[in-house]
Amino acid sequence: MKFATLILTAAAGAVLALPAQASEELAKKYMCLSCHTLDKKLVGPSYHEVAAKYKGDKTAEAKLFDKVKKGGTGVWGQIPMPPNDKVPDADLKALVKWVLSTK
Numbered sequence: 001m002k003f004a005t006l007i008l009t010a011a012a013g014a015v016l017a018l019p020a021q022a023s024e025e026l027a028k029k030y031m032c033l034s035c036h037t038l039d040k041k042l043v044g045p046s047y048h049e050v051a052a053k054y055k056g057d058k059t060a061e062a063k064l065f066d067k068v069k070k071g072g073t074g075v076w077g078q079i080p081m082p083p084n085d086k087v088p089d090a091d092l093k094a095l096v097k098w099v100l101s102t103k
Helices: 002-029 047-054 060-070 089-101
Strands: none
Touching: 002 089, 047 060, 047 089, 060 089
């Protein structure tokens, strides 16, 4: 019985970790990590900085989805973020949710 509980707990943990892992893989796939890292400013802000800036903002997902899709400048300085209009919307949504979930 204890072994079965252990296996189920491990499986549940693995399933819960999948969205974060999948989104990190998307960030690699779409070369987001060329300009961003989790915890340090590179060309653009770190994902932790982005999550902190938008913490508690109910409209953050929509704002960031739009910013990532269309690109822009001014929010984090004068270095422009290029548009990512070739990235499928579902992948963009997953990436934005992942970025906002980082701590």
